[in-house]
Amino acid sequence: EIVLTQSPGTLSLSPGERATLSCRASQSISSNFFAWYQQKPGQAPRLLMYDISTRATGIPDRFSGSGSGTDFTLTISRLEPEDFAVYYCQQYGTSPPFTFGPGTKVDI
């Protein structure tokens, strides 16, 4: 099973600032099968990025994903008030289980 580690655990920033979230995998992820989700309190997760760098439907372009192999990054270019949430990375390589990272909380 591939284990994902996210850093930092909490990111304290202000609206307008740039956020850089990291995720490291215990082994190389095959075929770019990597995603990011956003979750706000009391809500279901929302898919942000898939296949490393493809934005899901309706996701604004201030969100971008990058990386390869074992190291991946989610960047929010300018934080909006609605972006303060918990972000999870996920790998969905060739076979299950499709594991998630422990999450990074972005707060003010």
Place this chain on the structure above:
Amino acid sequence: EVQLVESGGGLVQPGGSLRLSCAASGFTFSNYWMSWVRQAPGKGLEWVANIKEDGSEKSYVDSVKGRFTISRDNAKNSLSLQMNSLRAEDSAVYYCARGHSAPDCWGQGTLVTVSS
């Protein structure tokens, strides 16, 4: 509008059973893999199981293999998760989600609490 609505959660004793259901609408259900993902209170996400469009392929996380069964009824646009031999560590919000592995639509979840 895509909608996924879970039901069937509740309080159950250790060793008991529960069946979760998910009603899908707003898309052609039979064209999509479907998944269950859970989240223990205050914890992160855990992928639980998925099922192919026609139900011919199913996969499970190791911790639920032999205890949980995922199924679907394409005629009724419905997804189910039969959970047997429940343990305290199965307590979580269970989400129904559209997709094989990186779900793009999620329900609001149903809470399962396993406790005596």
